[in-house]
Amino acid sequence: KAGVTQTPRYLIKTRGQQVTLSCSPISGHRSVSWYQQTPGQGLQFLFEYFSETQRNKGNFPGRFSGRQFSNSRSEMNVSTLELGDSALYLCASSLVLAVFTGELFFGEGSRLTVL
Amino acid sequence: DAKTTQPPSMDCAEGRAANLPCNHSTISGNEYVYWYRQIHSQGPQYIIHGLKNNETNEMASLIITEDRKSSTLILPHATLRDTAVYYCIVRVSNFGNEKLTFGTGTRLTIIP
Numbered sequence: 001k002a003g004v005t006q007t008p009r010y011l012i013k014t015r016g017q018q019v020t021l022s023c024s025p026i027s028g029h030r031s032v033s034w035y036q037q038t039p040g041q042g043l044q045f046l047f048e049y050f051s052e053t054q055r056n057k058g059n060f061p062g063r064f065s066g067r068q069f070s071n072s073r074s075e076m077n078v079s080t081l082e083l084g085d086s087a088l089y090l091c092a093s094s095l096v097l098a099v100f101t102g103e104l105f106f107g108e109g110s111r112l113t114v115l
Numbered sequence: 116d117a118k119t120t121q122p123p124s125m126d127c128a129e130g131r132a133a134n135l136p137c138n139h140s141t142i143s144g145n146e147y148v149y150w151y152r153q154i155h156s157q158g159p160q161y162i163i164h165g166l167k168n169n170e171t172n173e174m175a176s177l178i179i180t181e182d183r184k185s186s187t188l189i190l191p192h193a194t195l196r197d198t199a200v201y202y203c204i205v206r207v208s209n210f211g212n213e214k215l216t217f218g219t220g221t222r223l224t225i226i227p
Contacts, residue, residue, distance in 0.1 A: 004158070035217070043159070043202070043217035056214045090158050098215050102149045106158025 002027065004093050004107035012113045018079040021110045025072050025093030029105070031055075032074035033098050034066060037088040037109070046089075049074050050097055078112075086114045118142065119203045124222040127197075133190040135221050137203030140184040146206045148179060149215065150188045152199040159202065159217075162188065198225045 005024040013019050025032050033056075034046040045058035049068035066076040072093075078085055088111050092104035120138040127133040139148060149164040163170055163177045165186070170177045176189040190197055202220040206213055 033215070042219045045214045045216055048214065058214065092158070097213075102147055102164040102215075103161045104151075104159070104215065106160070108156075108158055 004091055004105050006089075006091050006107035006110050008110060009108065010111050010113075012115060013081050014115050015081055015083060017081050018077060019081060019112060020075055020077045021089055021091075021112075023074045023076075023091030023093075023107060025074070025091075026105055029093035029095055030072055031094045031097050032068055032072065033092045033094070033104060034074070034076050035090040035092065036060070037090055038086075043090070046076065048098060055097060081114045083114050086112060088112075118205050118216070119218050121201070121203055121218060121221045123219065124224070126224050126226055127190075127193045128226050129195060130192055133193040133197065133223060133225070135188040135190075135201050135203075135223065136185065137188070138185045139203070139205050142183055142205050144183075148177070148186050149204045150175070150177065151202045151204065151217070152197075153202070153220070154196075154199045162201075193223075193225045195225050195227065197223065199223060 007022045031050045033048040036044045047066050048056040052068045063079045068074045088109045090106055090109045092106045094101050094104050147164050147166050150162040151159040153159040162174050165177045165179055179186040200220040200222050202217045204217050
């Protein structure tokens with residue numbers, strides 16, 4: 001079956017702009033988690049959605065937001081982009097909430113560069 | 116707020132067993148230990164997880180000490196394709212905000 005799909009794979013934005021990233025989970029998976037990966041901070045948890053509701057949230061400012069649709073597809077949005085937002089954004093899906101399964105399936109990521 | 120400690124890097128000869136340690140001295144009784152790896156430019160890949168018993172699957176074995184304060188991931192016959200960053204993680208529970216938190220991992224290099 002198809003894996004986790006993230007779009008776009010690469011994008012370049014300028015400071016102050018906003019960006020929307022999309023994630024299509026594995027069919028049947030109801031949970032989608034988002035992570036930010038940078039060389040200095042490693043993999044950092046952003047938030048997790050399950051059944052269209054945000055269930056868990058990391059320590060990121062309100063500029064980072066997300067949502068999940070009824071088909072479990074998820075989007076995350078970053079507003080008023082800053083240079084420090086340049087990163088690889090990873091989406092992971094799981095059948096149930098991540099902490100109850102431990103097994104996350106990651107996409108290839110969306111690499112965002114902010115100029 | 117990662118609760119695990121791993122060496123930043125390790126080398127292992129091809130064909131030998133790679134033993135990757137992880138310290139999780141503050142783990143709670145009901146928290147699982149999970150292992151993932153990330154090959155360059157790819158998303159992390161789940162390897163194995165366990166609570167207190169040793170676990171084995173087709174990829175690796177997980178040995179958890181009796182006091183659960185540390186664990187070791189064992190790749191029995193390392194190949195060049197096992198070169199990756201390996202993450203040992205535990206569930207972080209903070210007033211019901213439970214999440215899987217990754218640390219900085221161990222960069223494992225398999226030497227031909």
